[in-house]
Amino acid sequence: MSEPKYRTATAADVPWLVQLIESAYRGESSKAGWTTEAHLLDGQRTDEDDVRAVVETPDSRIIVVELAGEPVACCQLQHRGTHAYFGMFAVRPTAQGTGLGKKVIAEAERVARDELGLSVMEMTVLRQRADLIAWYERRGYVRTGEVKPFPYGDERFGKPRRDDLEFAVLSKDLVRRSVSA
Numbered sequence: 001m002s003e004p005k006y007r008t009a010t011a012a013d014v015p016w017l018v019q020l021i022e023s024a025y026r027g028e029s030s031k032a033g034w035t036t037e038a039h040l041l042d043g044q045r046t047d048e049d050d051v052r053a054v055v056e057t058p059d060s061r062i063i064v065v066e067l068a069g070e071p072v073a074c075c076q077l078q079h080r081g082t083h084a085y086f087g088m089f090a091v092r093p094t095a096q097g098t099g100l101g102k103k104v105i106a107e108a109e110r111v112a113r114d115e116l117g118l119s120v121m122e123m124t125v126l127r128q129r130a131d132l133i134a135w136y137e138r139r140g141y142v143r144t145g146e147v148k149p150f151p152y153g154d155e156r157f158g159k160p161r162r163d164d165l166e167f168a169v170l171s172k173d174l175v176r177r178s179v180s181a
Helices: 010-023 048-056 100-115 129-136
Strands: 005-008 060-067 070-080 084-091 120-126 141-149 166-173
Touching: 010 048, 010 070, 010 084, 010 120, 048 060, 070 100, 070 141, 100 120, 100 129, 120 129, 129 141, 129 166
Parallel strands: 084 120
Antiparallel strands: 005 060, 060 070, 070 084, 120 166, 141 166
């Protein structure tokens, strides 16, 4: 795999960003990868208004990841005072399992630490996604113990297939360095 190139999304990127995010989490195309939420939620994951709001909001950005000039992944970073919020993380289903996701999250952590000057990154993950939470834990994220409710009734976030969905909050200290003996 060639080395990914990173850039900040613009308004012109919004339509295909929505398609990428949807393809990684919802519908039949998402089942080609391991990040699918199709067993938990029907409907959309996001829409153009939500993605455009992230692109256009100060202290927020979407990092676009390209391989050989083709966009294959993205993630959101937002400065939230004491920490960076990490979201809208998507890797094209056919590129999942290649190590690209590890590179993307490492770049997001670098940007949060070195460009935004933040020492903590936080995210929310559906508590029912034990496999995804385990992946983040292998990258140094820990469960904070905090949970947030799923926005039932707001179909902008999907149509739940079960009634016990909630988000676990995960956090990582971006400045703590491991010391080798």
